[in-house]
Amino acid sequence: MSPGDPALAMPSTPAPGEAEVPDYVQALEAQAAYLPAAQRAVLRRAWAVGAAAHAGQTRKSGEPYITHPVAVAGVLASQGLDVETLVAAILHDTIEDTPLSRGDIASQFGETVADLVDGVTKLDKLHFRDRQEAAAESFRKMLLAMSRDLRVILIKLADRLHNMRTLGAQSTDARIRIARETLDIYAPIAQRLGMNLIKSELQDLGFRALHPWRHAVIEKRIRSQPLVRREALAQIEAKLAQRLAMERIEHRLVGRIKTPWSIYSKMRAENRSFAQVMDVFGFRVVVGSVAECYHALGAVHSVFKPLDGRFRDFVAIPKANGYQSLHTVLFGPYGSPIEVQIRTREMDLVAERGVAAHWAYKHGEEPGNSAQTRASAWIANLVESQRGTGSSLEFLENVKVDLFPDEVYLFTPKGDIMALPRNATALDFAYAVHTDVGNHAVAARVDRKLAPLRAKLVSGQTVEVITAKSAGPAAQWLEFVATAKARTAIRQQLKQLEHEDAVRLGHHMLDRALGAQGTSLDRLPTPRLEAYLAENRYPRLEAMLADIALGNRMPVQVALALAQEQAPSLLQPDAGGVPQDRILITGAERGVVSFAQCCLPIPGDEIMGYHSAGKGIVVHRLECPNVAEYRKSPERWVPIGWDRQVSGDFDAALRVEVDNRPGVLAQVAAAIAQADSNIDRVEYLERDTRIAAIRFSIEVADRKHLAEVMRRIRRLGVVHGVQRL
Structure with missing residues (x-):
């Protein structure tokens, strides 16, 4: 389909009766009533283009396919999103599933809309080993698009929400797979972006699809609450409202309703019965200003006494997703605790819509929406970490690790606040400050007391990282870090160090083997070396040297091939053609030299090396009982000894x-x-x-x-x- 196609060249506002507008389009226009009339006309034009592109396509339920993208736009309109996002939502499946191209969309609706549609488009046309890898790579691409424009993830979440609402038409296996993916990835992302309304519905729909019977039982129990409880709720609400009115605090007071998923997850996590979970009253107080939040806090504490240690101030220290609120728990008159959240109207908007709230403010004002700022910082961190991961699946696992619902709040020595996931260590803090700080960390001062890097941190602590230029990451660090950024940076640095050590050791081994042929690496003609590298598909000499050190290629065979024009009489007969000068090791050769567990050699022992494929050189004591077996393969023997300067334990x-x-x-x-x-x-x-x-x-x-x-x-x-x- 081209821009000149009649379906694309429609007038921007069809005259009444010129084209019959379906109910679902009229419903979208009603939801988008906050947009000017000219922008609503663009929405209708987008529907016409999308309907023409998807003509003849139906959903599994039998409805015309175009009803799905229009419904996705409706979800976003209910969040107050701008016209570009709504148009992109209507067209989000066109590049993937119709002849319509990115260029067609750009010429009709502009580059921004085309970029948004392209960002949401999945990678189904590429071939992957399995569905899991395809999903991971699709997520990776979506993340890169998110880093350019946050609205990409808003469209994706709305798309997933409508798919979850209409999941009934899918097969049982597909329902379970989509529901699990929703609970594992998309609901936590919505939470991380502060979009609580969408997060709650995704969780509840996912729970219903995975465990329909459990969902139905809990939902029925919620609906059939005893009359006594409803009366108690009304009594508490009346007392709180009365006190707030007496204090002349203009407010909105609402009771919080628990969802089946929140009840189910609390029952499982805290091993509590349904009655115990439900035996909590929840209220939200929405006021006009930050000062009134603290005034209202004093008011509710004067009605019911607060529980010691249960007050949380997320206004002064917001959560990582920008959420702000005062949380307190009170002693109730019926022996049940009362949970109260107090926030301003703006905070309430951000708490429900998260990053989407940025576009909901009128007249393009900048409210300083910290949810969007924090989301952008989080995504920037993810983009940085994905550059260092080896595969899409590894990256997706890192993202899952990073989607922690609970955080600890820590202070730098200068008083800046940093949020890290629960169970984060001093090393996670070091990498959060800067990758170089993490790579050279040796210890930390937590509240001015020395602490190891593996020390777990708790909210309120002040952390200072101690570094040393000579220090570097150790493989054991991966066992106790909690953040994806730290894990990725450590793996990347370890790979780099292992590669450098392997190249150095491989150079030594090949030079030794070439010495037996009467030549050396430096004396080899460059064309001969380059021809050998090309023949064996090595991009650089370093790659071949690392392969030799890791035991994937024997140095003697490489030396014979490289020095084939040398006279064979130069070959020394000792040790299968290998000269007897020893390689000296310091113990710091990472990933290239390992020490056998059968005899546990230490500096000072008489040792020998055995060249093992994939492991490099394995060091044994000469009196090790296994050495007799290794004597049968003299070509794999490596004469080694201890250097004068040996480091490590x-x-x-x-x-x-x-x-x-x-x-x-x-x-x-x-x-x-x-x-x-x-x-x-x-x-x-x-x-x-x-x-x-x-x-x-x-x-x-x-x-x-x-x-x-x-x-x-x-x-x-x-x-x-x-x-x-």
Whole structure:
């Protein structure tokens, strides 16, 4: 279809009777009554273009397909969105499902509308390994479009909401899959963007689709509330309203109704019965100004006494999604707690509509909507993290981790407030400040006291990160970080460090092997090296060197191929053609050199290396019983030794025989700690009434350090013997 098509060249406002306008279009125009007449005419033109493009297409329910995008526009109109968003919603499926192109939309309705439609368009036309990967890649593309214009996600959420409302026409499997995706991804995103009305409906529709029987039971119980409860609710509401009126606070007071999903999730999370969850009265007080919020708080506290420790001030410190409100819990007259939320009209609008509230303000005023500012910052963080993830699925998992409903609020030393997810650690805080701060973090000061990076943080703490230029991420960090930004940055840095170490070690190994051929990497003719790299599909020399270090390519074979014009007599016969000068290791070679668990070598031991595919060099002690087996593959032997400067802690294991009586284990553990060694694990090997044999897995710097640990243990009167395993 082209811009010259008659279907696209319709007049902007059809004359009465010229074209019959269906009821669903009239309903949309009624919902969009806040728009000027000229803009509503553009909506009708968009419907005409969309209807022509989708002509002949029907939904699974049998309705014309165009009813769906118009209904999506209706959801957005109820949120007060601008005309460009509504037009894009009407046309959001045209690029994907009809001959209409992006250029057609741009020429008819402008570049902004075309960009919005393109951002929402899914990637179904591409081929992926499975549906899960397709969905993840589609989400990744949508996120990048969101970063350019937040309205993309608003259209996507409205699209999902209408699909959930009309889910009945889908098969059982499709219903379950779509409902689970809604609860896992789209409802949390709506919450993260502060759009509570849409979030609540998505959650409830998802719950109904996944567990129809449970939903029906809870919904029936809510409807059939006992008369006594309704009377109690009315009594409490009357007392609160009376007090607020006496204080001359202009207000709107509404009782909060619980949804089946909120009741069900509370029953599961807190292991409470239906009666216990329902035994709470909830009210919302909406006032005119921030000062009146605190005035109203004093008023409700004078009617019913507040519960200690249950007051939360989200006005002074808003939630990460921009939500602001005062929360308090009161002692009720019927033995039931009363939850009260107090907020201004603007806060109420943002609480219900979140980022959509930005477009709902009249005359284009800028209300300083923090929900939109915070959402933009969150999306910018996600965009930064997706650049460092290896796959769409990994990125989607990171987003799921980042959609925490609960937050902790922390202070920088300068007094700035930072919001992090629940269970965040000092290391998460470091990465939230800046990626470089996280990468070089060594410890933290929490409320001026030294704390490890794994320390979990709680609201109100002041956190200062201590860094060192020489410090870098460790693989163990991934075990305790809670944010997607930290996890992505750590993985990216570890990959970079592993690659650098692999290239360095691969260079050394290939040079050694080339030395056996009477040449070296520097002396090889450049054309020959480039031809070999091209033949083996290596983009750069570094990629091949890393492959050699990781054991995916044998250095001897590469050397033979590169030096094939050299005289064969230059080949030294020792160790299968490998010269005997040793590679010296420092222990800091990440991901390229590993230490065998069968013999646990430490600096000072006589060692050998075995070249293992995918693992690089695995280091064994020469007296290891497995070495005899490795002698059968001399081409994989790597002569290695310890460098003069060795860094880090190395695993070692001790068998300690002690008296079998209380307190002995603590004495041995104290002796190990006094020798500046860390205990990783303790297990009993043998035990009888008199003697116990215990295995201690410890960390030491070298043989000298291990000897000192063993000496301290032997001095204990309860110890019968110490032996290295």
